Amino acid sequence: DAGVIQSPRHEVTEMGQEVTLRCKPISGHDYLFWYRQTMMRGLELLIYFNNNVPIDDSGMPEDRFSAKMPNASFSTLKIQPSEPRDSAVYFCASSPSVEGAVYGYTFGSGTRLTVV
Amino acid sequence: QQQVKQSPQSLIVQKGGISIINCAYENTAFDYFPWYQQFPGKGPALLIAIRPDVSEKKEGRFTISFNKSAKQFSLHIMDSQPGDSATYFCAAERGSGGGADGLTFGKGTHLIIQP
Numbered sequence: 001d002a003g004v005i006q007s008p009r010h011e012v013t014e015m016g017q018e019v020t021l022r023c024k025p026i027s028g029h030d031y032l033f034w035y036r037q038t039m040m041r042g043l044e045l046l047i048y049f050n051n052n053v054p055i056d057d058s059g060m061p062e063d064r065f066s067a068k069m070p071n072a073s074f075s076t077l078k079i080q081p082s083e084p085r086d087s088a089v090y091f092c093a094s095s096p097s098v099e100g101a102v103y104g105y106t107f108g109s110g111t112r113l114t115v116v
Numbered sequence: 117q118q119q120v121k122q123s124p125q126s127l128i129v130q131k132g133g134i135s136i137i138n139c140a141y142e143n144t145a146f147d148y149f150p151w152y153q154q155f156p157g158k159g160p161a162l163l164i165a166i167r168p169d170v171s172e173k174k175e176g177r178f179t180i181s182f183n184k185s186a187k188q189f190s191l192h193i194m195d196s197q198p199g200d201s202a203t204y205f206c207a208a209e210r211g212s213g214g215g216a217d218g219l220t221f222g223k224g225t226h227l228i229i230q231p
Contacts, residue, residue: 004159033218043160043205043221056218091159104150105219107159 004108006092012114018080021111023092024073031095033105034067034077038088049075050097082115089113120208122222130230135193137225139206142187146208150219151180151191154203163204164191196229203227 005024013019025032033048047057049069057067064083069075079086089112093105121140129135141149150165166173166180166189173180179192193200203226207219 042223043219045218045220048218059218093159104162104165107152107161109157109159 004092004094004106006090006108006111008111009109010112010114012116013082015083015115016081017115018078019082019086019113019115021077021090021092021113023075023077023108025075025092025094026106027073029094029096029106030072031097031105032069032075033093033095034075035091035093035107036088037091037110043091046077079113082113084115087113087115120206120220120222122206122225124225125223126226126228128228128230129196131196131198133196133229135191135196135200135227135229137191137204137206137227138188139190139208139222140186140188141208141220143208143210143220144187145210146220148209149180149182149189150207150209151178152205152207152221154205154224160205193227196227198229198231201227201229 007022030051034046035043036046037043046059047067048055052069052072065079067077089110091107091110093107095105123138147168151163152160153163154160164175164178164180166182168184171182177194182189203224205224206222209219210217
């Protein structure tokens with residue numbers, strides 16, 4: 001198993017540009033999570049999906065952020081327009097569920113986003 | 117999300133010593149308590165996890181101690197090795213009962229094992 005695959009690994013963009021981060025979860029995992037990591041705020045949950053349906057997006061900081069999961073093997077996190085304060089490492093994680101319980105998230109290697 | 121408080125922020129331990137990291141939570145609905153290990157440039161990786169029906173879980177050199185009444189849990193790393201140098205995160209979730217809230221993470225502990 002290749003694990004959770006995120007792309008790109010690094011992204012540098014100018015303020016005001018659109019940024020799209022991509023994630024391929026582990027096959028068979030029915031939960032997908034997007035997290036953001038910064039030194040100041042640590043790991044923050046942005047949004048998560050269950051069976052491709054967004055369940056809770058209360059962690060999305062602003063309307064500039066949006067996420068989609070068009071199928072079980074692909075999700076995107078989009079920032080439009082991007083701002084310098086969006087600079088962070090963005091992680092995607094997936095998890096299987098057993099009888100409704102979630103077990104053992106697997107994280108991708110992250111996308112380091114720098115907005116200049 | 118309810119807060120999970122983690123301490124210390126950083127920790128230096130001599131090789132062969134015991135590393136201890138502590139966490140406290142507020143939400144009594146949490147029923148899944150994992151610890152994650154993160155190396156620079158990598159995503160967090162699940163190290164060990166416990167559910168509140170047991171007070172201790174051991175896997176190799178890693179042990180979780182859980183105190184439900186105090187709403188606290190801790191990670192003990194026995195015989196600490198330089199390869200254990202990493203950032204450790206505790207987390208908590210209401211992971212059962214038909215739904216998931218997503219993991220709430222502590223702020224992390226930067227552990228350095230000195231040779």
